[in-house]
Amino acid sequence: MTAALQLRHLHKTYDNGFVALKGIDLRVEQGDFFALLGPNGAGKSTTIGIICSLVRKSRGQVQVFGDDLDRDPAATKSHIGLVPQEFNFNVFEPVEEILINQAGYYGISRRVARPRAAELLRQLGLWDKRRQMARDLSGGMKRRLMIARSLMHSPRLLILDEPTAGVDIEIRHSMWQFLTEINQAGTTIILTTHYLEEAERLCRNIAIIDHGRIIERASIKELLGRLQVETFVLDLARPLAQCPAIPGYVLRLRDPHTLEVDIDKQRSVNDFFAQLSQRGIEVLSLGNKANRLEELFLRLVEQNKS
Amino acid sequence: MSLREQYIAFQTILIKEILRFVRIWIQTLVPPAVTTALYFIVFGSLIGSQIGDMDGVAYIDYIVPGLILMAIITHVYGNVVASFFSAKFQKNIEEMLVSPMPNYIILLGYVAGGVARGLAVGLIVVVIALFFTELRVYHWGITLSIMLLTSVLFSLGGFINAAYARNFEDISIVPNFVLTPLTYLGGIFYTIKMLPEFWQTVSLANPILYMINAFRYGMLGVSDIDVGVAFALTLAVTAGLFVWALRLLDRGISISH
Ligand SMILES: Nc1ncnc2c1ncn2[C@@H]1O[C@H](COP(=O)(O)OP(=O)(O)O)[C@@H](O)[C@H]1O
Ligand SMILES: [Mg+2]
Numbered sequence: 069m070t071a072a073l074q075l076r077h078l079h080k081t082y083d084n085g086f087v088a089l090k091g092i093d094l095r096v097e098q099g100d101f102f103a104l105l106g107p108n109g110a111g112k113s114t115t116i117g118i119i120c121s122l123v124r125k126s127r128g129q130v131q132v133f134g135d136d137l138d139r140d141p142a143a144t145k146s147h148i149g150l151v152p153q154e155f156n157f158n159v160f161e162p163v164e165e166i167l168i169n170q171a172g173y174y175g176i177s178r179r180v181a182r183p184r185a186a187e188l189l190r191q192l193g194l195w196d197k198r199r200q201m202a203r204d205l206s207g208g209m210k211r212r213l214m215i216a217r218s219l220m221h222s223p224r225l226l227i228l229d230e231p232t233a234g235v236d237i238e239i240r241h242s243m244w245q246f247l248t249e250i251n252q253a254g255t256t257i258i259l260t261t262h263y264l265e266e267a268e269r270l271c272r273n274i275a276i277i278d279h280g281r282i283i284e285r286a287s288i289k290e291l292l293g294r295l296q297v298e299t300f301v302l303d304l305a306r307p308l309a310q311c312p313a314i315p316g317y318v319l320r321l322r323d324p325h326t327l328e329v330d331i332d333k334q335r336s337v338n339d340f341f342a343q344l345s346q347r348g349i350e351v352l353s354l355g356n357k358a359n360r361l362e363e364l365f366l367r368l369v370e371q372n373k374s
Numbered sequence: 375m376s377l378r379e380q381y382i383a384f385q386t387i388l389i390k391e392i393l394r395f396v397r398i399w400i401q402t403l404v405p406p407a408v409t410t411a412l413y414f415i416v417f418g419s420l421i422g423s424q425i426g427d428m429d430g431v432a433y434i435d436y437i438v439p440g441l442i443l444m445a446i447i448t449h450v451y452g453n454v455v456a457s458f459f460s461a462k463f464q465k466n467i468e469e470m471l472v473s474p475m476p477n478y479i480i481l482l483g484y485v486a487g488g489v490a491r492g493l494a495v496g497l498i499v500v501v502i503a504l505f506f507t508e509l510r511v512y513h514w515g516i517t518l519s520i521m522l523l524t525s526v527l528f529s530l531g532g533f534i535n536a537a538y539a540r541n542f543e544d545i546s547i548v549p550n551f552v553l554t555p556l557t558y559l560g561g562i563f564y565t566i567k568m569l570p571e572f573w574q575t576v577s578l579a580n581p582i583l584y585m586i587n588a589f590r591y592g593m594l595g596v597s598d599i600d601v602g603v604a605f606a607l608t609l610a611v612t613a614g615l616f617v618w619a620l621r622l623l624d625r626g627i628s629i630s631h
Pocket of ligand 2: 112113114153229230
């Protein structure tokens with residue numbers, strides 16, 4: 069099946085010389101609920117900007133449902149609905165007009181757009197506000213207005229850039245609920261976030277981006293599994309000829325004096341050392357292997373706190 | 375996009391643009407009425423009665439075409455420059471940029487919006503004029519087509535100004551320091567035959583002079599300029615501005631590079 073989104077070797081150097089993307093390859097399957105996770109400045113918005121024609125790419129290829137952005141921009145654009153990171157509607161326009169105009173830009177007549185707008189306004193709790201100017205809405209309502217706007221042309225791929233930043237808990241949960249429903253109804257969704265919890269609650273698959281590179285691409289389950297393990301590096305007193313087998317542990321012999329072991333964070337390390345003693349393996353020193361993923365998450369967690 | 379879809383997209387921008395200036399009518403439609411009424415009172419009735427005829431026409435009648443066209447020029451330009459710059463500034467231009475509509479539809483939409491504002495203002499000024507004098511139209515075809523062409527030209531000008539503008543100052547420089555002087559020196563209030571030869575020649579470098587004279591010819595049948603030349607010039611400038619504006623859009627307005 070064609071992918072909902074296929075990025076190949078995407079590079080971006082901004083005019084000021086800053087290299088924001090260093091070769092992004094990414095495939096998102098149809099029907100997926102996908103998270104692009106990464107700290108501030110990682111290149112999430114740049115990637116999305118390129119997909120949605122708001123940022124010029126330097127190199128690489130973008131395909132959406134098989135349509136190529138360079139060869140058929142109109143077809144590519146018509147597949148996508150975008151909820152950008154920053155509010156970008158005309159604050160002096162009434163809510164309902166914003167939706168109907170957006171449909172119009174996609175070639176949908178007012179007659180067709182009106183009931184569609186009414187439906188979305190009701191679903192997103194904005195019906196009472198339909199005649200108000202957008203500037204009179206609260207932050208959470210503005211965010212929902214942008215979600216409604218992005219869905220006016222019934223896109224097959226919905227992209228949301230940090231949709232819940234600055235939205236309070238209650239509204240965040242109702243937005244999650246809404247997104248889950250439209251995903252179940254068949255819309256492929258990609259969202260960027262720096263909340264691991266959000267990705268965990270909503271998404272099936274995930275890519276982690278940092279400094280303009282994808283550093284992980286996995287299902288949420290795998291990824292969380294991988295975060296559960298810690299890797300220790302052991303310096304051995306006497307060389308080993310082959311890697312010992314200890315039931316319940318994954319071991320690797322890097323060289324005759326260096327042994328690596330993955331241990332589940334929930335488990336005590338005492339048991340492991342007891343097993344080593346039984347086999348007469350003496351450990352001189354113990355190191356904790358730096359885990360890039362782990363480091364990244366620590367940074368994310370720090371950032372979420374501040 | 376199919377032709378029908380493109381038409382819907384065009385119509386959407388046009389309606390949005392009309393609603394914009396109608397919604398803020400106190401800022402957009404009342405001022406031209408007030409300004410024109412003042413011109414008619416001061417120049418037409420009070421001073422005009424002292425002046426007598428100009429180019430064989432009663433002075434108040436002589437200035438009517440210029441005043442109409444001046445109001446149209448000012449407001450058409452102001453409409454597009456303000457609306458399109460605000461779309462850039464508030465980033466709601468992105469609503470259009472992510473959509474599949476081609477760039478020329480965006481351009482045509484804004485131009486049509488400007489023309490609509492021009493027609494509305496023109497109508498208001500005509501109504502005001504009727505309080506002071508009788509309206510004459512010597513040649514409807516010339517009158518309407520030069521009015522339309524002038525509106526398109528200055529819509530494009532406003533669009534290009536907004537495309538380059540980085541702040542609010544940038545959108546007021548051209549109207550204040552270029553358009554206003556050129557309009558006042560464009561022969562609204564006098565025939566250039568009154569000027570010394572040197573200044574007559576200098577005046578011919580002012581494109582607005584051609585439009586005002588062609589428009590005056592349409593209404594009164596008198597002009598300092600050959601109407602054919604005026605049409606050719608206006609048409610050529612309009613075409614040039616259209617190509618320029620479209621190039622800017624294709625190069626990417628409000629798209630990060
Ligand atoms: N228009 C621009 N010109 C130059 N640098 C930019 C521009 N936009 C973003 N950047 C830089 O590119 C990097 C990635 O930004 P962005 O894609 O917005 O990150 P994220 O969305 O992951 O926080 C940042 O360092 C940012 O400062
Ligand atoms: Mg971002």
